[in-house]
Amino acid sequence: MPATFGDVLRRLRAHAAHGVRTTSFGLAKILSKAALEKVSSSDPVIVYTAGKVGSSAVAATLEALFDKRCVAHIHELTAERLQTAESQYRSRARANWGSRRALRFLPDHIWLAQHLSKAMSSAPPEAVWDVVTLVRDPVSRNVSSFFQNLELMFDFWPAEELKRNSAGEIAERLVEIFLDSYVAGNFSMEHDADLLTWFDD
Numbered sequence: 185m186p187a188t189f190g191d192v193l194r195r196l197r198a199h200a201a202h203g204v205r206t207t208s209f210g211l212a213k214i215l216s217k218a219a220l221e222k223v224s225s226s227d228p229v230i231v232y233t234a235g236k237v238g239s240s241a242v243a244a245t246l247e248a249l250f251d252k253r254c255v256a257h258i259h260e261l262t263a264e265r266l267q268t269a270e271s272q273y274r275s276r277a278r279a280n281w282g283s284r285r286a287l288r289f290l291p292d293h294i295w296l297a298q299h300l301s302k303a304m305s306s307a308p309p310e311a312v313w314d315v316v317t318l319v320r321d322p323v324s325r326n327v328s329s330f331f332q333n334l335e336l337m338f339d340f341w342p343a344e345e346l347k348r349n350s351a352g353e354i355a356e357r358l359v360e361i362f363l364d365s366y367v368a369g370n371f372s373m374e375h376d377a378d379l380l381t382w383f384d385d
Contacts, residue, residue: 234377237320258297
């Protein structure tokens, strides 16, 4: 079936939006947040957890179950933590404009959390929010988060490293980064979720 004019127009709009998202962090944020109004107005189910605890699978299952309610999947809600996380993503994104790498650092989940945080702050006291949260063994969670966020935290790109170094050399480097920077350097506590205090924060 040939594409209709509407189909072509939607593709052009999507292509234009993609171009904006890869040329300006600020415009990407505006474009992302413009699509978030329906979330807070649709009686959302909020999956609010530290990262790497299995929450993506839970969020996907809930999305399949609910037809008329949005499922918001976020990892932070406090203004200070959100600002710190956004600054980290912005720095990496700006360092990679002009390449496909930049898409790795457009934090839609952070912008969603900022939107929900404001919605909760302005909601009436009697408002009820449905929240799902999860936990995981802290050691395995930290190892999983370390590998998930190598590019963001340490500007380390495994696929590109494999083109220049052997697997053994890369493994040694990863062990060094994990022990000396992520653990001993307290990087996990300052820039990643600490499950021992996450619920307190």
